[in-house]
Amino acid sequence: MAEPAPDVLQRSDDQKPPIKSGKKRWRPQWSAGVALIPAMTITIVCFYGFIIWTFVISLTRSRLLPVYKFTGFDQYVRLFANERWWTAMQNLAIHGFLFIGGCVVFGYLLAILIDRGVKAEGMFRTLFMLPLSMSFIVTGVIWQWVMNPGLGLQEAVRALGWASFEFNWIVRPDRSIYTLAIAGIWQQVGLCMALFLAGLRNIDPNIWKASRVDGIPVWRVYLHIITPMMRTVFFTVFILMSAIVMKAFDLVVALTGGGPGFSSDLPARFVVDHILNRQELGLGAAGAFVLLCTVIAVISPYIYFELKKERSGRGH
Amino acid sequence: MRYNRWALYGLLCLAAIMIMAPVFIMISTSLKSMDEIRNGSIFTLPADPSFAAWSKAWLGDCTQTLGKKCGGLSSSFMTSVQIVIPALFLSVGLGAVTGYSLAVWKMKGANVMFAALLVGMFIPPQVTLYPLIIMIRELGIFGSIPGLILVHVIWGVAFTTMMFRNFFKTVPQDLLKAARIDGAGFWALFWHVMLPLSLPILGVAMILQFTYIWNDFLLGLTFGGRSGQPMTVALNNLVGSQFGEKEYNVDMAATMLTALPTLAVYLLSGRLFVRGIAAGAVKG
Numbered sequence: 001m002a003e004p005a006p007d008v009l010q011r012s013d014d015q016k017p018p019i020k021s022g023k024k025r026w027r028p029q030w031s032a033g034v035a036l037i038p039a040m041t042i043t044i045v046c047f048y049g050f051i052i053w054t055f056v057i058s059l060t061r062s063r064l065l066p067v068y069k070f071t072g073f074d075q076y077v078r079l080f081a082n083e084r085w086w087t088a089m090q091n092l093a094i095h096g097f098l099f100i101g102g103c104v105v106f107g108y109l110l111a112i113l114i115d116r117g118v119k120a121e122g123m124f125r126t127l128f129m130l131p132l133s134m135s136f137i138v139t140g141v142i143w144q145w146v147m148n149p150g151l152g153l154q155e156a157v158r159a160l161g162w163a164s165f166e167f168n169w170i171v172r173p174d175r176s177i178y179t180l181a182i183a184g185i186w187q188q189v190g191l192c193m194a195l196f197l198a199g200l201r202n203i204d205p206n207i208w209k210a211s212r213v214d215g216i217p218v219w220r221v222y223l224h225i226i227t228p229m230m231r232t233v234f235f236t237v238f239i240l241m242s243a244i245v246m247k248a249f250d251l252v253v254a255l256t257g258g259g260p261g262f263s264s265d266l267p268a269r270f271v272v273d274h275i276l277n278r279q280e281l282g283l284g285a286a287g288a289f290v291l292l293c294t295v296i297a298v299i300s301p302y303i304y305f306e307l308k309k310e311r312s313g314r315g316h
Numbered sequence: 317m318r319y320n321r322w323a324l325y326g327l328l329c330l331a332a333i334m335i336m337a338p339v340f341i342m343i344s345t346s347l348k349s350m351d352e353i354r355n356g357s358i359f360t361l362p363a364d365p366s367f368a369a370w371s372k373a374w375l376g377d378c379t380q381t382l383g384k385k386c387g388g389l390s391s392s393f394m395t396s397v398q399i400v401i402p403a404l405f406l407s408v409g410l411g412a413v414t415g416y417s418l419a420v421w422k423m424k425g426a427n428v429m430f431a432a433l434l435v436g437m438f439i440p441p442q443v444t445l446y447p448l449i450i451m452i453r454e455l456g457i458f459g460s461i462p463g464l465i466l467v468h469v470i471w472g473v474a475f476t477t478m479m480f481r482n483f484f485k486t487v488p489q490d491l492l493k494a495a496r497i498d499g500a501g502f503w504a505l506f507w508h509v510m511l512p513l514s515l516p517i518l519g520v521a522m523i524l525q526f527t528y529i530w531n532d533f534l535l536g537l538t539f540g541g542r543s544g545q546p547m548t549v550a551l552n553n554l555v556g557s558q559f560g561e562k563e564y565n566v567d568m569a570a571t572m573l574t575a576l577p578t579l580a581v582y583l584l585s586g587r588l589f590v591r592g593i594a595a596g597a598v599k600g
Contacts, residue, residue, distance in 0.1 A: 029421055029423065031501065031502035031503065032417045032420075032421035032423060032502055033417075033423060035413045035414065035416075035417045035502070036414060036417050036418070036423075036429070038410055038414070038473075039410060039411075039414040039429075039433065039473055039477060040429060042470050042473055043429065043432050043433050043436055043474075044432075046444060046447075046448065046451075046470050047432070047435075047436040047439060047444065047474075048432070048436075049447075050443075050444035050447035050448060051439065051443055051444060053444075053446075053447040054443055054444060054446060054447060057446065066446075066450075110328075110331055113324060113327055113328050113331075114328070116324055118324065118325065118328060124328055124331075124332060125590075126583070126586070127332045127335060127336060128331070128332070128335055129582075129589075129590065130335070130336075130339070130579070130582065130583075131335065131338075131339075132582075133527060133575075133578045133579055133581070133582035133589070134531070134575045134578060134579065135530070135531030135532075135533065135548050135574070135575070135578070136531070136533065137531075137533050137548040137551055137552055137574070138531075138548075138551070138571050138574055138575045141551065141552075141555050141567065141571045142338045142339075142341070142342050142568075142571060143338065144555070145341070145342070145345065145358075145564060145567065145568060146338055146341055146358065148564075151353060151354065151358070151564065152358055153358065155357065155358075156357035156358045156359050159357045160357075186335065186338065189335075190335075194590055243438055246440060247440045247441070247442075249442070249533070249534055250533040250534065250548075253533070253552065254533075254552055254555070257556070268440060268442050271442040271445075272442055272445070272534065272538075275442075275445060275446050276537075276538065281446065284446075285446065288440070288442050288443045288445070289443065291440055291442060291443065292439065292440065292443045295438060295439070295440055299435075299438045303431075303434065303435055303438075306434065307431055307434075
């Protein structure tokens with residue numbers, strides 16, 4: 001793992017005249033160590049230490065404030081018996097499937113369209129990625145207005161002559177979860193497009209030459225040759241989008257507020273709500289820990305992959 | 317072949333229209349009067365564009381206040397600026413020094429530390445939220461701008477370190493050797509060699525950190541309290557408030573005002589934003 005330190009670092013010290021007295025020399029390596037202290041403290045204390053702390057709280061009966069009276073896994077038992085938690089978890093699955101699927105499909109299609117060699121490529125790319133610069137709150141508020149059943153899209157389409165048009169998902173408990181995916185895809189599709197486009201640009205142009213010689217239709221080249229070659233890009237996109245889905249908090253708050261009722265609630269919102277508003281610290285901490293385990297389950301192959309790539313020399 | 321080209325441009329334009337439509341609707345709604353919104357459609361252009369809703373969103377409505385401030389977004393805009401500027405420089409500066417230290421001065425355990433930091437980027441902020449509240453409260457800066465700055469530095473350092481560390485790894489060893497033979501120590505090497513080399517990545521890190529900190533909601537909501545309320549939190553409160561009649565034009569003007577700084581940075585920075593966004597997408 002440890003690459004051999006460049007010998008120059010040691011040698012340059014030797015080149016200088018040795019200091020006579022018993023005073024120890026200040027080496028640059030020590031400066032480097034000192035410079036790492038703030039980031040190391042943050043990593044150890046604020047990341048890993050606080051995760052352990054949250055886990056400890058989840059084993060107690062804390063409500064408004066942390067109380068260190070341990071009750072074993074009672075909070076987890078309560079959590080798994082909690083109907084709102086299961087709604088949130090189920091919503092996470094639905095939203096995750098639709099959001100990741102939508103981002104991958106539309107992002108890949110847009111990347112292919114741009115990759116066909118269009119004029120004004122830069123303009124299209126800039127437009128597709130524009131929503132990325134806006135916050136989830138802004139996205140949520142915009143879409144809440146567009147999907148407003150009284151004055152938004154539903155009314156506008158009806159005014160165009162399609163009188164029976166219905167699009168009131170945002171106020172329907174059985175449909176509100178789908179509105180999250182619409183707004184989420186709108187915001188993140190540009191990122192997927194950019195990642196896929198970078199992957200397509202890395203494809204060896206000789207593959208295109210060869211397939212043209214063989215007379216293979218363009219769509220078949222994409223489907224049977226290019227797509228399998230892009231599997232690492234698909235993997236990366238999948239991981240990035242899952243990370244976004246599992247942290248999704250702002251978008252629900254701004255778009256549906258988790259409602260109607262708790263019909264579009266997500267685990268991240270459940271956790272924040274129980275910790276900040278409901279004086280159910282222990283239950284919230286248990287939810288947070290379960291959320292963390294879900295993240296780890298999805299992310300660990302990616303981390304493993306990244307570190308392995310790192311070890312076997314940089315680059316692809 | 318020709319038809320294919322038409323279909324290609326047709327599809328791209330359709331996608332561009334679909335992506336731009338909500339932005340267009342936001343701007344056009346913000347320029348209408350409430351009468352026009354009630355009687356018209358979201359697709360129509362404002363008949364008599366007016367910035368009245370914008371000024372109301374920015375300054376608030378001082379006729380309906382109950383002894384409080386007027387409720388406009390201007391004060392939270394200033395709060396956001398006061399949070400973003402120091403947090404931006406501190407988190408990028410700390411990331412640059414840490415990344416440099418990890419990449420160039422390969423100490424024992426540097427790789428382990430980097431892996432720990434990389435994993436840290438994926439931790440959902442909800443998991444460490446409560447301990448962080450206790451820490452900030454113990455430091456006596458809960459509900460204030462310094463508290464929010466510190467929290468943003470804590471949450472940003474993993475990302476900025478990763479950007480700089482990965483860049484500094486690509487600097488040729490010969491260059492470092494030459495600088496070391498000239499007698500450059502830890503800080504001299506950083507200031508005179510590495511930092512000037514890293515200007516493009518510095519730009520990327522600054523742009524993205526600006527976007528992330530400006531767009532943050534959860535940390536602002538949790539740690540801001542009354543006096544440290546950033547713009548996203550104020551926007552959500554404004555839109556969510558149930559007092560009186562809903563004014564969609566003011567809501568949309570407020571949304572546009574909140575989105576403008578990051579939109580401007582995105583449009584002005586162009587490729588730099590694109591370069592970093594993939595690396596930063598995992599961040600919370």
